[in-house]
Amino acid sequence: MLERNPIFPGIIELNFQAREVLGCNVYLIYDANEWALVDIGYEETVDEFVDIIRQLDFPLSQCKTLIATHADVDHIQGLAKLKSILKTTVTAHPHAVRPLAEGDPLWTLAEIEAQNLKLEMPKVDVEHQVDNGDIIKVGNLEIEVWHTPGHTNSQLAFRIGDVLLSGDNIYRDGCIGAIDAHHGSDIKAFIKSLERIRDSDVKWLAPSHGPIFANDRDFMNRTIDRVRGYLHMADFGTLAESWPLMDQWDDEVAEGKLPEGLSG
Template sequence: MVQRKYLFPNVIELNLQSSQSFGVNLYLIDGGTEWALIDVGQDDTLGEVIELIRKLDFPLSKCKMLIATHADADHVQALAAARDRLKAKTGAHPRAAVALEAGDTVQTFARITAQNIDMPMPPCKIDVKLTEGDEIKVGKLKLKVWHTPGHTPGQLSFRLGNLLFSGDNIYKDGCVGAIDAHHGSHLPSFISSLTRIRDDDAEFLLPSHGPVFRKDPAILQNAIDRLTKYQHMADFGTCTVSWPLEEEWKRDILAGKMPEL
């Protein structure tokens, strides 16, 4: 048996536990009589993850749920295999479930042809569709489900006491999850999700990438301000709300106005 390294009471982060990187943060929620896992990572590390959980003396048969923060391949490529090996239920937002059950390689970023990224994305049945306000009971604990869209339509966060498992919403350096049309990213929703996180009284944020950190409203406000500008920048293509320069140009064309050079 390996000695457990609790990051917070009832929470083990498996990268920190094993002193190795599994690609994304994997949070084991210890409810005493049963446990759950927030994100499972990729196929090539699943065997190591399961073996680590076994060495930590968590009975594999007591896995309450395999929870997907969202449908990105780096977080959930191994979800189908984990469901099969652990005989556990899977949980995800209905919007994420569509991509996961279809094995959609584009929306999950399993395939990005322009960057020579092409990994399998095995379809996975989602047993429990998780929506805003739901509670996931894990032994003596309850995870409160938040729907925090923006990065993806099906991005979820989870509140446990003074902790918020915040997915790809915000990282310690103020960066946010990728903004991309293929993801279904939506900037106004992203801003609303970040505002909600900023205004909530959770003390610590546990993101899906990078270190856990004490919530700093200034970091969140900086991201909100940045994304507010992104809404009107051509850099973000069809994710933008408007592009003032293009609108002005069309008005000038219709008015027969020549450019001022």
């Protein structure tokens, strides 16, 4: 048996527990013998995670549910396999239901033809749909559900006391989850989600990738300011609101204006 090494009371991160990064962060939330998982990652690592859970002496039959932060392949490809092993349920946001049930390779980013990426995306049904303000109970532990769209429209975060399991909203280096229209990204919504995290009294952010870090207002503001700039840049194409450069170009064309030092 392994000695349990929780990062917070009632919360174990399985990669940290194993002292080996096997994939995305997988959080085991427990009270007494009842437990739940937040995300699982790729199918190929499911057996390793199950072995860790066994060694931690959590009864497999006492898994209340498997919770998906969102419907991206690197978080949920292993859901169908793990659900079958544990004979439990899946919990996710309503916007994740169809991509998961259909195994949609585009919406889950399992298939990106331009990058020659093609991963299997096993279909899995969602028994429990949760949305902002809902409470998931594990034993006597209460998990508050936050809907934090932006990275995807199904992105959830989960508050437990002073810690927020913050999904792909933000990482310790100030980066955010990929902005891609193919899986429901929305820059305006992302800004609101980041502002919500910044303005909360949550002390710690436990993301879906990388290390845990403190919720610091100045740090959050730097990222929010950068992301707000994306609304007026060409970097993310149709997800931007405007491109001021094109307004400038209209004026310069009308005026016949060229850069200083260049004459037509």
